[in-house]
Amino acid sequence: MDTPTSEKSINLDQAILPSLPRPSLPRRTRAERWSEHYQIIALSGTLFLSGWNDGSLGPLIPKIQEFYHLSYTIVSLLFVFKCTGYILGAIGSMGLTEKYGFGKLLIVGAAFQIVGNSLQSAALGLPFPVFVLGNFLTGVGLATQNAQSTAYVASLSSAPEAKMGITQAAYGAGALVSPLVATQFTRLSHGKWSYSYIITVGLNLLNAVHCAVVFRGKTQRECLSSIGQREQHVPAEGVDEPSYLRQMLSIKAVHLLALFLFVYVGTEVTIGGWIVSFMITVRHGGSSSGYISAGFWGGLMLGRVLLLPLNKLIGEVRAVYVYTATAIGLELLIYLVPSLLLSSISVALVGLCLGPMFPIGMNHAARILPPKLLTASIAWVAGISISGAAVLPFVTGAIAGQRGIGSLEPFVIGMLVLLGLLWTTVPRKRVLVLV
Template structure:
């Protein structure tokens, strides 16, 4: 599922020039697909746990993949652009749900740091392959830009079937649910409908009172914004300011995602050795320095550098946690 999410997130950057040409639109209009995708992601946060409590893990994942399929089916038909924009909302909701459920599952496995690294590394693999396939299909194969999404639709339908199969008896077989305290609170009240609603909002309110939750959420918000905006708009930058060939510059995005993939698979161990606090300071400052080397994209620079700054502030303010020694 995370591999499929990576395919979805990385491909628009390589396809933006072709969307602009096909619909005769500019940067401001085509960026709406990123806006509605983000709105979908944010919207899912308010009801993902209620869905999980009501339907269980397997059906929740199947609902998530169904929402993504609902987004992909219109796109592959090359509809009017407003329909494309609306479709990205469904993609955002579906990806947010499967990402939340998968993060909780991986975080509760033995050696959770390595498991989470592998899970998000799989996202990076999808991110690396996505621009290569999109560029090859559209530039070399001379296919319509929308035909790329036949691949992501196929992956989504595969995940719909096998996520359900994998987790269908999860609650019974595990003997206990691998859930956070927030999820457990809602789970205990799932049989009483009025109490369930109260518990859901109470639990959400309690979570939002936590300094760690707020700062961690802001950190991830800034990170995701920087990641997706850089990968998405570097193509337009290369074409506009560096006279790049649309048939070739898509491969630059693949390089960006390859770096993300290697980082997620390989950097957990050195980060643990050096110390997570110091390590994150170093990589964020390094990312900002390399961002300043794409001189010319003056619209993206303030946004990306500002997001890196937010990450540093949030990371500095996060309370230090003592490691368990047993």
Template sequence: MESPRESATIVNDPNREEENVQSETTSLLQKRASDVTGKIISTNVTLFVAGLNEDAALGVLIPYILPTYGVTLFQLSQIYLINCAGCLTASFSNIHVCSRIGTGGTLVLGAVIQTLGFALMYWNPPFALFTAAFFLTGMGGAYQDAQANTFTTTVDNAHRWLGILHAVYGVGTIISPIVANVIASRTPVWHDFYFVMLGLGLLNLCLLRWTFREGLFKPNKRNASGTAASELKATLSNKAVWILSGFFFLYVGAEVTVGGWMVQFIVSVRNGDPKEVGYIASGFWTGFTLGRVALADITHYFGERRMVFVYLTLAVTMQLLFWLVPNIVVIAIAVFLLGFVIGPFYPIGLYVLTQVVPEDLRIGALGLTASLGQAGAAAFPFMTGAIASQAGVEVMQPIMLGLLIGIGLFWALLPRQRTISL
């Protein structure tokens, strides 16, 4: 009979002889069930804060930020570009940072950087400094996202735990537009939203510091010997990693583009009231979250590869309804269902990554793909805003359709074999 400790142990590979090459962090996670529980909770809080942050709230705040700073859509969209720069910085430094301070240290470092960004936003600084703060939140959030996902894939039944982790992220995205809309529409100080984020950022930092306290900032034993560079090189030469990076880059870009610009589209093109249509954004994120919970086991049962194509077909249908039907009720239903069917893509992609990428490259691959996903969350909303400043916000719709098609193309290219090199 298994002891409680054994039954609660996080495992990555049942072959015990593999343990001596696993990271310092993974071995620490396997020591006590109480540590595992705390780390699961803290990483879920991390993703909850991420959901509350840029992905949902900024779209609701756009109609209020524009007149406050007197900027154009193009100038405002630079927020996404700067956020992208922060994400990319984290993408290519993640392996080296983790090799020096471990998973827990990288999570805490990311939380510190992110919280500094929230503090700047709440201060309501000049526009240039306000946008610069998004570099900090992008970089800090990407470090945390990469490590939270890496940790979660070590849990038995990882497909389910990843679904829960990203459903919690989705809960944040549901709440965020509501909180932002209430603060912006009922008070004269829209940037008080970032006071809420500052408080939650500090809570997240304290939880991570406490739950990862054992061995915090200890170098990763495997990479401390000087192999971080070679691991990064091997990761970058793996074809499956690049295919999945493209998948995540487009998917998270699509998710944040529709979540960030839908309110402006409905206000400008469908003549919606900003005080009311902000709740439609919450409907999208509600569907997004429910999909991650409700479809996790169904997807695993019928097969991840097959079901992604089924969901994409439904997503394209919902996107066309959102684009072509000028009715607020139909739009609300369509965006809810769009969120429901695309919501599971991120945890599905992470789970499949663990099946097609060699185990010794998994930490670097998870970090790179997760961080590049965050870069997509910045790049495509920026591109949409830049084009919208010249051609109108309705350009969001063909961009979204193109992103959904691109997601399908990358998924079709995904190899079934575990080791494929460039």
């Protein structure tokens, strides 16, 4: 018989209190501190590859369209199937974490990415549906690793906000470097653009080995214990707790935060994925426009680190409003002023403004959601949010197919306005679930 579940809140105005106090760590040994450093490096590697995958597609889209003779709408299926894989991976991660554990799932995620990117690297001899299948499998792997990595960092007791910023900056670093690499491959002879995925396969192999060495297939509880953190923010893995999922789904705050991040991630990937096509077609930027995508992702990476002091100074809640308003102003410049140089600089600054928002969202989740439901909640939020990375770019492609790629900027501006409105609905209170 199910136990009734209810939801209560503790008043917590984030504009006044930027963070909720976490259990302090006991004095740790040098070995434990170094173990944590190694873990953060490994998790940063998984986020780096996530950014690498998201950042590489934008410069390749024109070549993919040319090679397979695709419209904007059909090529947008790449976003849809990657999203489908991501949602399945995120949902599966919620259930499989309890059965198999944190360390093993990191390896499973890497394996899916290796298979998916291998298929994409062979695009020269494969039909478009197989290339799309590769994107789907990559999405499954990315979701599995991202949910585990982000939830782990959010569960840390020592400086979680800074470590979340660092690991999410690694995402930006991957998204910065990959367009630079992909752009070089687009300049090769017909069809050779797909060889850029060979590099991605190699990076995934390194990531798999690194995670295996650092985490050794252990559960999250065991890994946290190895760095001297005995008080957990997550339930023990390997224990059958079917009520956790029901409790998590009963919390309104989880779904509001997921919706906010759905629009955020969708807007971010829409800009990174379509800005090259916009610059080539509307601003006549030529084949070097791939570097503009790199500028956007580079700004995003820097924003997640350089703006940490500002986030702390004005409060993370206020910071989201400031960054959203600034990004809207910059997007208006891109749309209204027909200057390639100004547009390129503005795109990078938009990335800077958007950069801190995902880490802020994850930190906010750790502050307002019940600790024992944090891993499941973040997996759910990640799965819903990443679906925005398919839905919004697909909608953009469909609109561009009817009205031209110049419609990108009005669409992005509308999404940024919606983003600011959604942030007003996200609770500022600590939610308690009583079972």
